[in-house]
Amino acid sequence: MTSVLSDPVPVRVLPENDRTGEIRDAFAALHEKEPDFYIRVPGRVNLIGEHIDYCGYPVCPMALEQDILLAVSTEDDKVLHLHNLDADFQDYICDLKRFELSVGEGAPQWYEYFLCGLKGVFEILPKDVELKGMKIVVSGTIPQSAGLSSSSALVSAAALATSHAHNLTLSKEKIATLCAECERYIGTQGGGMDQAIAFLATEGCAKLIEFSPLRSRDIALPPGAVFVIAHSLTHLNKAATADFNCRVIECRLAAQVMAKKRGLQWTSVKKLGELQRELNADLADMIALVMEILHEEPYSKEEVARELGTTEAELDATSLTQNTRHVRKFKLRQRALHVFQEALRVQKFHETCLSCKGEESLETLGKLMSESHESLRDLYECSHPQLDRLVELSREYTLGTRLTGAGWGGCAVSLLLPDNVDEYIVFLKEKFYKTLSVGDKWGAVLFSTAPQAGACVYLGK
Numbered sequence: 001m002t003s004v005l006s007d008p009v010p011v012r013v014l015p016e017n018d019r020t021g022e023i024r025d026a027f028a029a030l031h032e033k034e035p036d037f038y039i040r041v042p043g044r045v046n047l048i049g050e051h052i053d054y055c056g057y058p059v060c061p062m063a064l065e066q067d068i069l070l071a072v073s074t075e076d077d078k079v080l081h082l083h084n085l086d087a088d089f090q091d092y093i094c095d096l097k098r099f100e101l102s103v104g105e106g107a108p109q110w111y112e113y114f115l116c117g118l119k120g121v122f123e124i125l126p127k128d129v130e131l132k133g134m135k136i137v138v139s140g141t142i143p144q145s146a147g148l149s150s151s152s153a154l155v156s157a158a159a160l161a162t163s164h165a166h167n168l169t170l171s172k173e174k175i176a177t178l179c180a181e182c183e184r185y186i187g188t189q190g191g192g193m194d195q196a197i198a199f200l201a202t203e204g205c206a207k208l209i210e211f212s213p214l215r216s217r218d219i220a221l222p223p224g225a226v227f228v229i230a231h232s233l234t235h236l237n238k239a240a241t242a243d244f245n246c247r248v249i250e251c252r253l254a255a256q257v258m259a260k261k262r263g264l265q266w267t268s269v270k271k272l273g274e275l276q277r278e279l280n281a282d283l284a285d286m287i288a289l290v291m292e293i294l295h296e297e298p299y300s301k302e303e304v305a306r307e308l309g310t311t312e313a314e315l316d317a318t319s320l321t322q323n324t325r326h327v328r329k330f331k332l333r334q335r336a337l338h339v340f341q342e343a344l345r346v347q348k349f350h351e352t353c354l355s356c357k358g359e360e361s362l363e364t365l366g367k368l369m370s371e372s373h374e375s376l377r378d379l380y381e382c383s384h385p386q387l388d389r390l391v392e393l394s395r396e397y398t399l400g401t402r403l404t405g406a407g408w409g410g411c412a413v414s415l416l417l418p419d420n421v422d423e424y425i426v427f428l429k430e431k432f433y434k435t436l437s438v439g440d441k442w443g444a445v446l447f448s449t450a451p452q453a454g455a456c457v458y459l460g461k
Helices: 018-031 110-122 150-165 172-186 193-200 243-261 272-279 283-293 301-308 312-318 332-355 359-378 385-394 418-436
Strands: 011-013 037-048 060-075 079-084 092-095 133-140 206-210 215-219 226-231 400-404 411-416 446-449 456-459
Touching: 018 060, 018 079, 018 133, 037 150, 037 193, 037 226, 037 332, 037 359, 037 400, 037 411, 060 150, 060 193, 060 332, 060 446, 079 110, 110 150, 110 172, 133 150, 150 172, 150 193, 172 193, 193 206, 206 332, 226 418, 243 272, 243 283, 243 301, 243 332, 272 283, 272 332, 283 332, 301 312, 332 359, 359 400, 359 411, 385 400, 385 411, 385 418, 411 418, 418 446
Parallel strands: 011 456, 079 133
Antiparallel strands: 037 060, 037 456, 060 133, 060 206, 079 092, 206 215, 226 411, 226 446, 400 411
16 A cells, blocks of 8 residues: 555544653643643664665665654744753753754754754745744653664654644655655754654554655565564764764765766766666666676775766765765775665565565565675674674574664664564573663563554644
């Protein structure tokens, strides 16, 4: 089923549970009134298709129960009040009449992710719409810097809250695309998967998400598929370093060097997916082309410029980001090989789910996930020794395990048969987490999951 382009984010009645009660009571204690509405945006786990969305290729994520929940009141004072229930995050207040987003170097502040979503909506508001202030209390259950999209969920929640406060109705595809664009204000050149699954997710299904234009398709997972997410307890804030953006740039440069070698106008090619379409080739052809054109040794910046017939200064302007212009070495062959091979694995994953041959299908999916991790570890070099240890320990109990999210730590996702789940969780507690002195906080770092629904607006009773 392909999602309908005009389908808006749903509006529902707020469910009564401990979580919603806590945020409602916190809001009332802080502001001496009830919220006008609530926003929920889920985290996500990507099952396969890592680091290829920004290259223009489909991915296969599903939404999580863990989420960002906002309690919001709309105000006439044009002031934004942000309060996080997590005491580690300080309150933030700003006058929206003089609002400007300026993100400094290093790790962004938590509220700057919120401001990205706010800015994105402000830029598309009709000029005759009067700006509203907002009082907002934030509650989050998505583990931070875990590769489960906590930052993108906050950006998306901010955009949804701002649009609802200003009576701006957007389709799910439109607001997902907007959020992908405005998260780049933070400095990360992401591809749009996180925002897309946040808004387009369907309960009980994973999603095949395609780009340019954004569209999605439900993927019914084979019966008996259970996914367990385990945190490696190492992490990287991808907006705080150049590691993530460097991979984006290496893929771009690989596409441009290959385009030049094939007689195309290289400056018009930004993504490996665009190159494939220009050449009218299949993925197997593109893999062979990488092996033919790109050498295994890292390319120096000087060599890339020479291959493209340009200068380093022009390369900075046309191809690199501000935080990658200092990079002098680029691994083009390895990054391009991962992208094309990973795109082929997503294709096979989807085909396997469609064929649905019971346990045989589950074994195929697990094998594809394991191959994905090996590629991310060896070709894309975005794993971490502790994450690799977690993956290796998991072999005994799982059909397949891979890192999920940007990498350099964060979480692994494993595919298991239902009968193995409890034993696997006990095994990881004993063999992995107890050695790291986690204590008894297993629920935050180790849990089984099923596909959840996407973002929604809640109205109080």
